[in-house]
Amino acid sequence: MIFQSFKMAWKSISANKPRAFLTMLGIIIGVMSLVVLVSLVTSATNSVTDQIASMGTDMLTVSVMDDKGNPLKQGDLSEIAQDDSIALIAPVSQASGTVKSGTETVSVSIEGTTGAYFQIQGDELASGRLLKTADVENISYVAVLSNEAAVEIYGDANATGRTLTMSGRKYLVVGVLAEDDSMMASFSQNYTVYVPYTVTERLSSAASGVSSFYVAATDAEYIDRAEATVEQALLSRFKNDEDAFFIFNQDTLAETMSSVTNTFSLLLGGIAAISLLVGGIGIMNIMLVSVTERTREIGIRKAIGANKRVILSQFLIEALTICLIGCAIGIALSGLILAVVNLFASDTLTFSFSGSVIIVAVLFSTFIGVAFGIYPARKAAGMHPIDALRYE
Amino acid sequence: MIDLCDISKIYRVGDEEIHALDRVSMTVAEGEFVGITGPSGSGKSTMMHIIGCLDTADYGTYRLDGQPVEHRSEGDLAVIRNRKIGFIFQSFNLISRMTLEENVELPLIYQGVSPHVRRERVGAALERVGLSNRRKHTPNSISGGQQQRAAIARALVTEPALILADEPTGNLDSKTGESILELFRELNASGKTIVLITHDNHIAGETGRTIRIMDGRIEGTG
Secondary structure (H helix, E strand, O other), X not given: OHHXXXXXXXXXXXXXXXXXXHHHHHHHHHHHHHHHHHHHHHHHHHHHHHHHHHOOOOEEEEEEOOOOOOOEOHHHHHHHOOOOOEEEEEEOEEEEEEEEEOOEEEEEEEEEEOOHHHHHHOOOEEEEOOOOHHHHHOOOOEEEEOHHHXXXXXXXXXXXXXXXXXXXXXXXXXXXXXXXXXXXXXXXXOOEEEEEHHHHHHHOOOOOOEOEEEEEEOOHHHHHXXXXXHHHHHHHHOOOOHHHEEEEEHHHHHHHHHHHHHHHHHHHHHHHHHHHHHHHHHHHHHHHHHHHHOHHHHHHHHHOOOOXXXXXXXXXXXXXXXXXXXXXXXXXXXXXXXXXXXXXXXXXXXXXXXXXXXXXXXXXHHHHHHHHHHHHHHHHHOOOHHHHHHOO | OEEEEEEEEEEEEOOEXXXXXXEEEEEEXXXXXXXXXXXXXXXXXXXXXXXXXXXXXXXXXXXXXXXEOOOOOHHHHHHHHHHHEXXXXXXXXXXXXXXXXXXXHHHHHHHOOOXXXXXXXXXXXXXXXXXXXXXXXXXXXXXXXXXXXXXXXXXXXXXXXXXXXXXXXXXXXXXXXXXXXXXXXXXXXXXXXXXXXXXXXXXXXXXXXXXXXXXXXXXXXX
């Protein structure tokens, strides 16, 4: 019976194809905007959160805002690193400088750190070596370059063994990092020069100690324990002032990121849903016209034994069929649009269907079909057979 | 088969009450071929609506095939129309975008008959009215006489107790009309009860018995 009803609905819809298509257009556009927009946002979110996760969910970034005249020293960090939950700890001080490259100058960011930094970041070498403990202890003027920086300054990545003149001082380039092809890296130019932590400390005017450092937990599971350990150590160090420092957890970043984008996709989905609603009104309009046009048919059907329920379900299923066909076309077109977007999008970002939005689209179209089909269907079902038969 | 007793139907137009039917009583026995005749406005259409269970009387009782019909819900009336009555209209009333086969099938779908049985019975009904070779045609592509035959097939397909025809030859030329009447006579000969409503005395004369209606009352039978 249900199959029969859909067959009948299809027959009435296909009796006037241009009209049916125009009616569907509202639903098609609505579904398309819903699926495409939400899929774009969801895919972008996923790939950003993946990137964040790939940077390590076992990592903490700590900044000291107010050292209470008692700056942290490398020794303090080593003490914190004693805890089982902490694998590595690396101080970072950031500065910027300029490097002479022939007649040009290149602006670079300078990171003063230790060898542990590279391990925490998961950076790999293209050539040479990383910073060593001896470099840090001896305050050696040596530098490790990011791949982009080496290419920008020397024209190619083979910079190991060459000299670097940065802000008036000469450094020996001991290593060049491998290219970073992650998406985060592609957002900005990464002209970074890594030098021993002690070098930047010496060059900076104020002996400010460690103002920020990275912590890697022994395992992602221990990240909370590591955070607690660091927090405890810093609290006791800075007179229990919670505002003196800030611990930044990659996990927290990922969570914040996804909650922001969820709100965003909800917003976009909401806007798309409004266009679906407008499509629903179009369907109601056409169904009302159709009911009036087919008054005589309704009379005939009633005369030969169709009851209210049958007529009601006939028109309801017709509205529903229009909605669902429109929904199917909309989803198919969305797939096409996403495929085209993928052609132009960067390699690291792949846009794909969000499964849940398709379910939402189908359910919402069904809801629209029923909600906007019920009034015309009730109108048809309520007709008196004699009046309907007399209708010209 | 049909047992109308003191049936009245009153319409109100403004303050005025119009007695479309005024205490009409009549019976039709099983296997009869009865013509109901009268000028337009005489109440014969109202009579047909009540006999056909498209409308209910305000007063009086009506038994169809032994069952009382008054005070039934709309849904019950739909079931009675579906199972006991085959309608034939002046303007054929086939659904134009459906093929003859699908038109004839419709009452069986509403009855809930299985597709297999439906196909068989639709085939038999079309065969009976001589339209087997037109089953895939739509009503617009065949002649008026053929359309009326298809409508008769649709009325026959449920094997109803009563066939109710409202001016079935009104839109046909006299020759085609005669062949439709001939088909009615054949059906009657095979045991079908037929009630034919017409304003044409000549056609009424072709039936077994004529009931004449005037101003909502039965004027005479003959």
